[in-house]
Amino acid sequence: MTDQLVTWVEALMTAPIYYPILALVVIIDSILPLIPSETILSVSGAWSGSSGIPNLLGIITVATLAAVVGDNLCYFFGTRLIKIVDQIPGDSGRGKALIWARKNLNERDVSTIIIARFIPWARWFVTIILGSVGYSWGRFVLWDSIGAFIWATQGTLLGYLGGRLFQDQPLIGLLLGASLGITFGFLLQWLNRAWEKSRAQKTVA
Numbered sequence: 001m002t003d004q005l006v007t008w009v010e011a012l013m014t015a016p017i018y019y020p021i022l023a024l025v026v027i028i029d030s031i032l033p034l035i036p037s038e039t040i041l042s043v044s045g046a047w048s049g050s051s052g053i054p055n056l057l058g059i060i061t062v063a064t065l066a067a068v069v070g071d072n073l074c075y076f077f078g079t080r081l082i083k084i085v086d087q088i089p090g091d092s093g094r095g096k097a098l099i100w101a102r103k104n105l106n107e108r109d110v111s112t113i114i115i116a117r118f119i120p121w122a123r124w125f126v127t128i129i130l131g132s133v134g135y136s137w138g139r140f141v142l143w144d145s146i147g148a149f150i151w152a153t154q155g156t157l158l159g160y161l162g163g164r165l166f167q168d169q170p171l172i173g174l175l176l177g178a179s180l181g182i183t184f185g186f187l188l189q190w191l192n193r194a195w196e197k198s199r200a201q202k203t204v205a
Contacts, residue, residue, distance in 0.1 A: 026063050027066050031124075041156050044159060049164040072144070074128055078127065078132040115147075
């Protein structure tokens with residue numbers, strides 16, 4: 001079973017359609033964050049680290065461009081979806097992400113656009129809101145591209161590290177790489193919440 005899984009993953013990673021599939025997954029995740037594209041990046045990076053295929057720079061480049069395309073589609077969908085977004089319950093996970101996005105966009109748009117790329121529902125809400133309020137598209141493209149590049153690079157490199165450490169055991173490398181990527185995502189969200197809490201306490205004081 002293990003050998004079959006390795007063979008299947010290797011076939012996918014070396015197939016000509018790998019990069020189009022990667023781009024499609026990232027774009028869909030940007031429009032509707034139900035597919036964990038971060039995990040795909042980590043797995044791809046891990047396989048690249050263990051076998052050299054797919055190409056590391058290729059993964060980062062394709063993921064970055066696809067993320068920018070997906071985010072821009074959300075931006076232009078903003079004016080049509082904002083009424084639906086407004087109906088999301090505030091006490092739900094998505095509702096809390098929406099509140100976070102609106103609050104932070106009012107205070108610091110640049111850092112919010114970049115940080116939101118690492119938080120699935122937050123990045124969706126941020127792009128929707130920016131499109132709905134007529135935020136400068138040129139400015140959005142600039143900072144979103146920077147955020148997408150950082151996002152794609154860290155996700156891929158964390159997987160790559162796992163793959164390099166376990167070159168002779170690719171499945172362990174895949175698991176480690178994916179785990180590192182997921183852990184980093186949770187750590188970033190925890191640090192962001194801790195920072196928000198600290199700022200709120202300073203404001204009250």
